[in-house]
Amino acid sequence: MDMAMAILSVLLTAYAGMAGLCVAMDRHARQLRQRPWSLPVRRCWQALGSLFLGLALFFCLRHWGVSVGLVCWPGFLSVAALALVGGWAYRPRLAAGLALLAPALLPGLLWLAG
Amino acid sequence: MTRSAERGGSFRPSMAWLHTWGGLWAGWLLFAIFFTGTLGVFDDAITRWMKPEAEALDRPLVEKVDAVQAVDLAEAYLQRVAPASHFWSIGLPGGEDAALRVFWQDANDVFQQARLHPATGAVLPGPRVRETEGGHHFVHMHFEFHAGMAGVWLVGALTVAMLVALLTGIVTHKRIFKDFFTFRPRKGQRSWLDAHNAVAVLTLPFQFMIAYSGLVLFYPTYLPAALAVHYPAPDAFFAELRQEPPHREETGVAAPLTRLSPLLVQAEAVLDRAASFVVVEHPGDSSASVKVWGPVDEGGDESRLLPLEGGHVLFDGVTADVLHVLLPRHASGSAVITLGDALHELHYAEFGGYTVRWLYFLSGMAGAAMMATGSLLFMVKRRQKSLQEFGWHTPRVYRLIDVLNVGAIAGLMLACIAFFWFNRLLPVAMPGRERGEVIGFFLVWMLAFAHAAWRRPPRAWTEQLRTMALLCLALPLLNAVTTGDSVFTYLRAGDSLRAGVELTAVALGLLAAWAAMKVKPPRSPGAAP
Numbered sequence: 001m002d003m004a005m006a007i008l009s010v011l012l013t014a015y016a017g018m019a020g021l022c023v024a025m026d027r028h029a030r031q032l033r034q035r036p037w038s039l040p041v042r043r044c045w046q047a048l049g050s051l052f053l054g055l056a057l058f059f060c061l062r063h064w065g066v067s068v069g070l071v072c073w074p075g076f077l078s079v080a081a082l083a084l085v086g087g088w089a090y091r092p093r094l095a096a097g098l099a100l101l102a103p104a105l106l107p108g109l110l111w112l113a114g
Numbered sequence: 115m116t117r118s119a120e121r122g123g124s125f126r127p128s129m130a131w132l133h134t135w136g137g138l139w140a141g142w143l144l145f146a147i148f149f150t151g152t153l154g155v156f157d158d159a160i161t162r163w164m165k166p167e168a169e170a171l172d173r174p175l176v177e178k179v180d181a182v183q184a185v186d187l188a189e190a191y192l193q194r195v196a197p198a199s200h201f202w203s204i205g206l207p208g209g210e211d212a213a214l215r216v217f218w219q220d221a222n223d224v225f226q227q228a229r230l231h232p233a234t235g236a237v238l239p240g241p242r243v244r245e246t247e248g249g250h251h252f253v254h255m256h257f258e259f260h261a262g263m264a265g266v267w268l269v270g271a272l273t274v275a276m277l278v279a280l281l282t283g284i285v286t287h288k289r290i291f292k293d294f295f296t297f298r299p300r301k302g303q304r305s306w307l308d309a310h311n312a313v314a315v316l317t318l319p320f321q322f323m324i325a326y327s328g329l330v331l332f333y334p335t336y337l338p339a340a341l342a343v344h345y346p347a348p349d350a351f352f353a354e355l356r357q358e359p360p361h362r363e364e365t366g367v368a369a370p371l372t373r374l375s376p377l378l379v380q381a382e383a384v385l386d387r388a389a390s391f392v393v394v395e396h397p398g399d400s401s402a403s404v405k406v407w408g409p410v411d412e413g414g415d416e417s418r419l420l421p422l423e424g425g426h427v428l429f430d431g432v433t434a435d436v437l438h439v440l441l442p443r444h445a446s447g448s449a450v451i452t453l454g455d456a457l458h459e460l461h462y463a464e465f466g467g468y469t470v471r472w473l474y475f476l477s478g479m480a481g482a483a484m485m486a487t488g489s490l491l492f493m494v495k496r497r498q499k500s501l502q503e504f505g506w507h508t509p510r511v512y513r514l515i516d517v518l519n520v521g522a523i524a525g526l527m528l529a530c531i532a533f534f535w536f537n538r539l540l541p542v543a544m545p546g547r548e549r550g551e552v553i554g555f556f557l558v559w560m561l562a563f564a565h566a567a568w569r570r571p572p573r574a575w576t577e578q579l580r581t582m583a584l585l586c587l588a589l590p591l592l593n594a595v596t597t598g599d600s601v602f603t604y605l606r607a608g609d610s611l612r613a614g615v616e617l618t619a620v621a622l623g624l625l626a627a628w629a630a631m632k633v634k635p636p637r638s639p640g641a642a643p
Contacts, residue, residue: 003416003467003469007469018295021294021295022294022295025292025294025295027292027296028295063417064416064417064466065417065418067417067418067419067420068416068417068418068419068465068466068470069417071419071460071465071466071470072466072469072470072473074319074320075320075470075473075474075477076473078316078317078319078320078473078476078477078480079473079476079477081295081316082312082313082316082317082476082480084295085295085296085297085312085316086297088295088297089297089298089299090299
């Protein structure tokens with residue numbers, strides 16, 4: 001169960017991080033709303049995205065330790081990014097919405113990771 | 115074949131040329147390497163599925179195994195059967211087999227083995243487990259194509275080609291960051307290029323790591339000159355690196371082998387754990403040595419990259435002096451060894467349990483998809499408009515590339531699932547069964563090329579993908595008919611490995627069925643046979 005929670009935490013945060021970086025880009029912003037973001041908003045999305053990628057790294061290190069955690073992290077990022085790209089291509093709104101799961105569940109996930 | 119615009123000029127076009135042509139010629143075999151290597155991530159699970167009779171082996175034969183008695187019995191057996199052998203190995207009961215196992219090299223240097231009763235020494239009837247390479251077949255395919263050293267060299271050359279293709283691909287990809295999250299479906303050539311870019315860019319760290327570590331693992335083979343100049347034999351180099359006494363050459367001087375069981379007792383005291391193997395080199399020679407191995411910690415620690423060794427004690431086989439000790443859970447040797455071990459672990463995914471294996475499986479499949487989409491893209495682009503690279507031979511070369519695409523991609527996947535079918539369909543007692551399965555695999559693969567040459571491309575694709583889907587989806591049925599087991603009986607018995615194999619096969623079957631539906635029917639009249 002511990003392991004399942006760790007995997008879920010990493011996948012959700014990695015997915016949210018990738019989604020943050022994705023939505024910051026003009027092309028993908030236009031798929032959700034008609035206009036691109038202003039520069040400060042764009043920077044905010046990028047910062048948020050990076051923050052969640054960092055959180056994914058935190059969960060990796062927390063559960064798998066430094067040596068294995070550092071190897072798992074890019075692996076999870078790849079899987080999360082592939083899922084995001086696949087989803088975004090067909091249902092951009094749904095794919096973006098799924099990214100909200102991570103911030104919504106974050107306090108619980110952090111509490112479980114102790 | 116070079117267009118003048120691509121030959122001269124700047125850096126990027128020439129890299130694009132190298133990526134296109136290098137990727138094309140290396141891509142077919144690289145796809146095979148990646149697809150089989152990725153299945154090989156689950157070699158243990160596949161082997162377990164392919165040996166449905168394996169349970170019969172771990173049923174204990176005696177209430178409590180007396181290791182000293184067992185080693186005495188094994189030694190007596192080996193002295194009787196193979197006194198002049200160069201190599202003996204004794205596997206103590208435990209793990210997957212409750213029998214006492216003895217292995218030796220016979221007079222023709224062929225390995226032989228027998229299973230003995232641990233309390234009586236009586237030879238047990240031959241393994242009723244079907245002979246199969248199991249998941250190792252896929253592992254062997256991906257580093258040597260079952261072709262020995264020639265295969266190892268071929269795979270090495272292809273791996274270098276892959277590293278070149280990755281680098282030139284990055285140079286060629288002008289909008290690597292702008293297109294980072296881009297996939298535009300249902301747009302023909304555009305979609306194929308997007309897919310090729312997405313699977314490659316998003317898993318790039320893995321692709322570099324797996325290719326590079328695979329290449330480095332074979333450094334004594336690929337770069338032998340330094341070792342050959344400085345060391346009498348590669349063994350001497352590794353012994354020095356591992357800070358162990360060098361391998362002792364046979365002297366030809368006869369000397370009686372010391373009794374093995376006292377060495378076992380001594381080693382178990384030093385290692386502070388029950389031994390798993392006793393290995394004797396050159397029994398009966400004055401250079402004889404005995405190595406007692408402790409078992410590796412099963413399941414170990416998921417947060418460790420490097421494995422925890424079970425330890426070993428090396429004895430002189432005549433005087434019984436201790437020559438070397440490696441305590442369990444200690445790293446062996448120098449920093450070079452540690453670095454080598456780390457690359458080894460990274461490539462073999464032997465750390466972090468099944469989480470890491472699934473990450474490797476998904477990333478490996480993405481790598482295979484990268485090669486497949488690249489090969490397809492080559493022809494998708496040229497089917498729109500021939501680039502006439504081969505003058506008036508061009509249509510024939512394009513046809514050849516089409517055939518190779520179908521056979522190397524759909525055909526290989528078909529052969530892989532057919533291998534599972536051969537495992538269940540060939541008679542259990544068939545002599546040379548192990549080879550039979552592998553021959554069957556290659557036969558199906560070759561037939562797939564013939565089929566691709568006979569049918570027009572879209573037909574060939576759909577037919578092979580449909581066959582693959584059918585074989586994958588019907589695998590549980592075949593298993594139920596031949597062994598009476600199914601995903602449900604496996605799960606009820608807590609056998610997630612075997613259940614996982616079938617569920618993964620079904621998932622891949624659904625993917626193949628979906629892909630078969632996606633292949634467009636032939637557009638131009640007369641294209642279909």
